[in-house]
Amino acid sequence: MMDLKKLYLIGTILLNLSILAVGAQPRKPVDVPFQRNYVPSWSADHIKYIKGGSSVDLVLDKISGTGFQSKNSYLFGHFSMRMKLVGGDSAGVVTAFYLSSQTNEHDEIDFEFLGNRTGQPYILQTNVFTGGKGDREQRIYLWFDPTKGFHDYGIIWNMDMLTFFVDNSPIRVFKNSKDLGVKYPFNQPMKLYSSLWEADDWATRGGLEKTNWANAPFIASYTSFHIDGCVASTPQEVQVCSTRGLKWWDQPAFKDLDGEQYRRLRWVRGKFTIYNYCSDKARYPTPPIECSRDRDV
Numbered sequence: 018m019m020d021l022k023k024l025y026l027i028g029t030i031l032l033n034l035s036i037l038a039v040g041a042q043p044r045k046p047v048d049v050p051f052q053r054n055y056v057p058s059w060s061a062d063h064i065k066y067i068k069g070g071s072s073v074d075l076v077l078d079k080i081s082g083t084g085f086q087s088k089n090s091y092l093f094g095h096f097s098m099r100m101k102l103v104g105g106d107s108a109g110v111v112t113a114f115y116l117s118s119q120t121n122e123h124d125e126i127d128f129e130f131l132g133n134r135t136g137q138p139y140i141l142q143t144n145v146f147t148g149g150k151g152d153r154e155q156r157i158y159l160w161f162d163p164t165k166g167f168h169d170y171g172i173i174w175n176m177d178m179l180t181f182f183v184d185n186s187p188i189r190v191f192k193n194s195k196d197l198g199v200k201y202p203f204n205q206p207m208k209l210y211s212s213l214w215e216a217d218d219w220a221t222r223g224g225l226e227k228t229n230w231a232n233a234p235f236i237a238s239y240t241s242f243h244i245d246g247c248v249a250s251t252p253q254e255v256q257v258c259s260t261r262g263l264k265w266w267d268q269p270a271f272k273d274l275d276g277e278q279y280r281r282l283r284w285v286r287g288k289f290t291i292y293n294y295c296s297d298k299a300r301y302p303t304p305p306i307e308c309s310r311d312r313d314v
């Protein structure tokens with residue numbers, strides 16, 4: 018059993034030390050009501066609106082989970098959500114926030130939060146699908162308790178790279194390695210999705226810990242609903258969104274992380290990473306080609 022309090026304390030101290038020197042940070046998210054950018058996608062009666070939709074609660078009970086999606090499709094941009102995950106005994110409960118194209122060989126960028134028994138740490142699993150192919154899981158513990166307060170989970174997606182952020186700290190990059198023969202999401206618009214459901218066949222300790230329905234309903238809370246993306250619903254819009262240099266996220270500063278951001282990423286990888294497909298020798302005797310460019314090996 019890990020000493021969670023110690024982990025969170027060390028995490029907070031180290032993060033605060035590094036907060037002074039920052040480079041190309043994403044723009045500050047603009048909080049808007051749920052209805053501005055999102056609609057329910059299933060079991061709408063399991064979404065509770067608070068203060069006119071400035072925040073929402075997703076409810077999972079024995080009958081159903083629920084989910085929502087963005088109204089628009091986007092090609093590149095900055096997307097973030099402030100979330101407070103299911104507290105207490107959340108074993109087997111999964112909360113996801115992701116972008117996905119609605120195509121056959123789909124692109125997808127995932128945050129998946131895997132619940133746990135009371136006092137045991139959540140796992141944040143990330144994955145990237147390009148042209149229908151995923152199998153790029155990374156798993157980390159967080160440096161705070163994600164059930165105690167709202168934290169920001171965001172993506173910057175441009176032609177050069179995907180960056181996953183947790184509270185302004187990069188936790189993962191996936192660079193455009195098209196020149197190395199790796200598909201990159203560059204021409205399929207994506208929508209944002211979020212859902213809360215039960216997956217106790219795999220989520221917690223590989224499926225050993227089952228959901229305890231005596232604790233239902235399980236509730237995950239959302240706020241902020243920030244989207245600053247390039248709307249791409251028509252071929253003309255796709256064309257515009259693909260034109261280089263028009264948007265802030267496509268400026269030179271966002272072509273790569275700066276030194277300070279790489280330092281934070283190394284900190285996450287060194288202290289909090291529990292699985293990285295790039296170093297899974299059983300699965301990939303030689304690391305996938307993007308791994309060295311992403312500095313994962």
Ligand SMILES: *[C@@H]1O[C@H](CO)[C@@H](O)[C@H](O)[C@H]1NC(C)=O
Pocket residue numbers: 018019131132133134137138139140220221222223
């Ligand atoms: C749950 O807690 C156990 C024990 O600390 C840990 O091994 C596991 O990684 C945690 N997270 C999940 C989602 O299984």
